[in-house]
Every structure is written in structure tokens, then in C-alpha cells.
Amino acid sequence: MDWREKLFGKVLVKSGQSGQLENVATMEALVDCVEEGEGAVCGIYFSFANISDESDDFGVRLEEVYNKVHPRLKVVQVVLWAHVGTPEGPVEREAGFHRSLIGKPWFAVPFHDVDTKRRLTQKYSIAVGVPTLVIRGRAVRDALLADPLGERFPWPAPPLQEVLRGVQLQGDGHTKLYEELPPDSVRVFYFAAHWCPPCRAFAPSLCSALAAVRKRRAKYANTQLILVSSDRSEQSYNRTVQSVSSVDALAVPWSAVEARLALPSALGVAGIPALVLTSPTGSVLTVNGRTHLAADPLGLSAVEARLALPLALGVAGIPALVLTSPTGSVLTVNGRTHLAADPLGLSAVEARLALPSALGVAGIPALVLTSPTGSVLLTVNGRMHLAADPLGLVS
Structure with a gap:
């Protein structure tokens, strides 16, 4: 499409x-x-x-x-x-x-x-x-x-490195230049403000998830949370900083007004709270960090998810075929059996329509007897046999 x-x-x-x-x-x-x-x-x-x-x-x-x-x-x-x-x-x-x-x-x-x-x-x-x-x-x-004549259309994003070049990011008792961050660290930009109730509600789950990711995967041990505040006063700004201090977050300083105002445009953020993940080089990995966090609150990576899925879906060996609904409810753990029985993928409705032809039935009521495997047609005159032998006595 x-x-x-x-x-x-x-x-x-x-x-x-x-x-x-x-x-x-x-x-x-x-x-x-x-x-x-x-x-x-x-x-x-x-x-x-x-x-x-x-x-x-x-x-x-x-x-x-x-x-x-x-x-x-x-x-x-x-x-x-x-x-x-x-x-x-x-x-x-x-x-x-x-x-x-x-x-x-x-x-x-x-x-x-x-x-x-x-x-x-x-x-x-x-x-x-x-x-x-x-x-x-x-x-x-x-x-x-900011461009009423459209002279800079289509308003390309300013390079992230340019926006943050020379900015001393503030941590708990220390500062660090953006360019001094570890070269292997994923950067998690958190856009928030203390006056925003959803931001205050989101911060604890964000910190829990980030702590889980760092602990579970050595590869992401250096993942860095960077706070970009939209607060209206320095007092509120300090409260927002405090809400993510448990994970050693760095914050764009209150005094770095130009950088704080430019970052939403650089990373395509329209509202708060927002969570944007970038690579060490500044490439955007996702602007929907909140959605990913809601779907994976424990911070499971693809590898960990692959290890967890067999247990979650009740799989004991391979090959295995499990069907679930769009909401994740397990429909069957015996997909292989169903596939063997229905190799053409007939649905229940289609099978119901196909059976009369397959068994030679021209009208109803009808009673057809087959062998357990379905491969041998014993009789299409089950009604007649039932009338002649209602107790099921063999001759």
C-alpha cells in the first residue's frame, strides 16, 4: 500500500x-x-x-x-x-x-x-x-x-548537535557537555513541565523503566536521560528536575533558553509529556517513546522478549505455532495441529459450506459416518441405518 x-x-x-x-x-x-x-x-x-x-x-x-x-x-x-x-x-x-x-x-x-x-x-x-x-x-x-512569509519552508530541523553544542547539561552536583556523553549511549530526551499533570504521573514509570533497561542490558548501561523543561518559572523547573533525579538525569539548564526552545523543533515534539530516543550521532530512533514505554514497561529488549515469549504463550518445544487475538489473548497453542487438519486455511464458515460437497450430501437432515481419520467414507445413509438399527447393534 x-x-x-x-x-x-x-x-x-x-x-x-x-x-x-x-x-x-x-x-x-x-x-x-x-x-x-x-x-x-x-x-x-x-x-x-x-x-x-x-x-x-x-x-x-x-x-x-x-x-x-x-x-x-x-x-x-x-x-x-x-x-x-x-x-x-x-x-x-x-x-x-x-x-x-x-x-x-x-x-x-x-x-x-x-x-x-x-x-x-x-x-x-x-x-x-x-x-x-x-x-x-x-x-x-x-x-x-516564526516564519510568516514561508521563506524557510519546509522548516528543516536544526541539527541536534548544533542546538546543544557548548550547553552544560546539569546533573546532580555536576555538569557535562552534550558532546562529552559516552559515544555508545542512547539519549532519551524527556520533554516535561511541573505544571503538566500527565508529566508528573509519567515520571515515576519512566524512571522505573530506564533503571530496568540499564540493569538488564549491559549494552544500554550508559543510556542517558536528558530533561528538556517547558516550565514557566525556575522554581517549577527545579521540581521537574527533581522528579527524574533518581536515574541521574541531565537537564538542559534553565538559563539555556535558546536551546530549550529549539529542541522541540529539532526533535519534532508538539506537546508534553514526550519522549524521544536518539542514537549517539543524533539520529532519531523514535519520537513515540511514551507509546513504547506503555507497551513495554519493563524495558524488555527484542532478545529478552524472544526469551520471555515461550513462557508467556505456553510453548514447551519447537516447532510450535500459537495464534492470538489482536489484544494478545491466546486463541490456540495447537496451531500445528489445526494447520495439518486444515491446510487450505478454511475458516469455520467456509468449512461448513464445503462439507456437504466433500461428503456427498444433497439435502438435510443427513447423517454421514466416516473413519476416525476422515479418509474413509463409511456411509452417507446414516439416517437409514439408524432407523433400521436404533440400538446400534451390529449384524
């Missing part, structure tokens, strides 16, 4: 001249967009239907820049709803969705495509109530607002 359909599905919508929404095939809408390299860029605009332009004019500023850089920029809008004591129901929300798109020159994910909206929101860690634009995996809200 093409990357555009993987992101947005097969159909987008757009406001027509009459104000009605029209369906447009995703591949047609984004035909000249490229995932990497030279060509039109696809931007994903996350907006909130119950936040007016007067409260946050990002949508207005985006449209101004869009008109300057189009057709180099194609936009797909994802209309969300900020749940801040809003009593509106589905009808009101769909009306808000339509209002958000009237007169807009770009496309949008359909109102009822909730799965795509949820997946995109989670993929890019979108903060509730903060409209933003994501380009090639990076949030560029701040970069766009």
Missing part, C-alpha cells in the same frame, strides 16, 4: 464551491507529494473544532503561509475536539467539523473516520487543544509562526 493511503486511508474530503464536502481519492489529492526528497510536501494539520480563531489563530497563520508556498505544500486537516467541559453530542460535533472546513483550500480526513484520526493523533503525540502542523514526522508549529 502506498504511504499516502497508509497514513490517511483511501478517501479524503474537501469543501466544494457550494460549501458541501466532496470526497476525493487520497492518491488523487496527494498525487504530487513525495515522502522524502524533492517534490511537494504533505503537511498534517491537527485542529480543534471547538477552539475559535480568536483563541488560537494558528489556522489563520497556516492558511496565509499555505497561500505563499502552495503548490509545494499540500495539507490534510485532522479535525479533533478539545474535551474541556464540552456537552456537545455527535450532531454538534459533525456541524463543527463542517464549519472548520468551509472555504479551506486543502483536504481533510472524513468526520466518521475515527480510527485514522486516533492513529494519527497517537503517532504524532498531539497535545489536546494545541493546533499544530506536522511535516515529515516533525511538528513545525513554532517554526511556521
Whole structure:
């Protein structure tokens, strides 16, 4: 499947001249967009239907820049709803969705495509109530607002090493330059603030997971947590630093304002809490560290997970075939047996439809007797034999 359909599905919508929404095939809408390299860029605009332009004019500023850089920029809008004591129901929300798109020159994910909206929101860690634009995996809200003429479009990320060059990261009683970190250390950038309740709730699980990773794998013993604070006062900043002090975290200093403001753009962060993992050279390994942490709170590596899976799935030997549901519930540990019995992969429904033909049954009720292996057809006239010999007496 093409990357555009993987992101947005097969159909987008757009406001027509009459104000009605029209369906447009995703591949047609984004035909000249490229995932990497030279060509039109696809931007994903996350907006909130119950936040007016007067409260946050990002949508207005985006449209101004869009008109300057189009057709180099194609936009797909994802209309969300900020749940801040809003009593509106589905009808009101769909009306808000339509209002958000009237007169807009770009496309949008359909109102009822909730799965795509949820997946995109989670993929890019979108903060509730903060409209933003994501380009090639990076949030560029701040970069766009700082460049109203679009002169630096598509706002490439500043190199991480440049942002942190010469910055004395602060630890518990010591400081260290970013370039002095061990050359084999994975860097875990934690974006947080004390005023953010989810950040305060997330910090303990983050510290536990990081401690587990360092203990379990010598390869990751030097993994370094680096705090990037969004606090509004130095007092709050110090509290955030304290929340991760148990794992010897380093923090971008309160005084290094330029670096603290540049890092979210450099690493594609749109909201907090956020967890971004990079290699020692600055390559981003994942911007969805929180999602990975939630899925693997013990910090199991691929090797450890491979060792743990047989026990978790009840496997005693190999070869073995275990089927699970999407939620992880075990459907069967006897996949090999089922495969041998059903090599064509017939489902229960398909098997039910195929059996009459396989056993020569033309109508119902019918009673067919076979050998235990199913290979020998004993009789298709079971009803007749039962009527003649109801007690099952052999002659």
C-alpha cells in the first residue's frame, strides 16, 4: 500500500464551491507529494473544532503561509475536539467539523473516520487543544509562526548537535557537555513541565523503566536521560528536575533558553509529556517513546522478549505455532495441529459450506459416518441405518 493511503486511508474530503464536502481519492489529492526528497510536501494539520480563531489563530497563520508556498505544500486537516467541559453530542460535533472546513483550500480526513484520526493523533503525540502542523514526522508549529512569509519552508530541523553544542547539561552536583556523553549511549530526551499533570504521573514509570533497561542490558548501561523543561518559572523547573533525579538525569539548564526552545523543533515534539530516543550521532530512533514505554514497561529488549515469549504463550518445544487475538489473548497453542487438519486455511464458515460437497450430501437432515481419520467414507445413509438399527447393534 502506498504511504499516502497508509497514513490517511483511501478517501479524503474537501469543501466544494457550494460549501458541501466532496470526497476525493487520497492518491488523487496527494498525487504530487513525495515522502522524502524533492517534490511537494504533505503537511498534517491537527485542529480543534471547538477552539475559535480568536483563541488560537494558528489556522489563520497556516492558511496565509499555505497561500505563499502552495503548490509545494499540500495539507490534510485532522479535525479533533478539545474535551474541556464540552456537552456537545455527535450532531454538534459533525456541524463543527463542517464549519472548520468551509472555504479551506486543502483536504481533510472524513468526520466518521475515527480510527485514522486516533492513529494519527497517537503517532504524532498531539497535545489536546494545541493546533499544530506536522511535516515529515516533525511538528513545525513554532517554526511556521516564526516564519510568516514561508521563506524557510519546509522548516528543516536544526541539527541536534548544533542546538546543544557548548550547553552544560546539569546533573546532580555536576555538569557535562552534550558532546562529552559516552559515544555508545542512547539519549532519551524527556520533554516535561511541573505544571503538566500527565508529566508528573509519567515520571515515576519512566524512571522505573530506564533503571530496568540499564540493569538488564549491559549494552544500554550508559543510556542517558536528558530533561528538556517547558516550565514557566525556575522554581517549577527545579521540581521537574527533581522528579527524574533518581536515574541521574541531565537537564538542559534553565538559563539555556535558546536551546530549550529549539529542541522541540529539532526533535519534532508538539506537546508534553514526550519522549524521544536518539542514537549517539543524533539520529532519531523514535519520537513515540511514551507509546513504547506503555507497551513495554519493563524495558524488555527484542532478545529478552524472544526469551520471555515461550513462557508467556505456553510453548514447551519447537516447532510450535500459537495464534492470538489482536489484544494478545491466546486463541490456540495447537496451531500445528489445526494447520495439518486444515491446510487450505478454511475458516469455520467456509468449512461448513464445503462439507456437504466433500461428503456427498444433497439435502438435510443427513447423517454421514466416516473413519476416525476422515479418509474413509463409511456411509452417507446414516439416517437409514439408524432407523433400521436404533440400538446400534451390529449384524
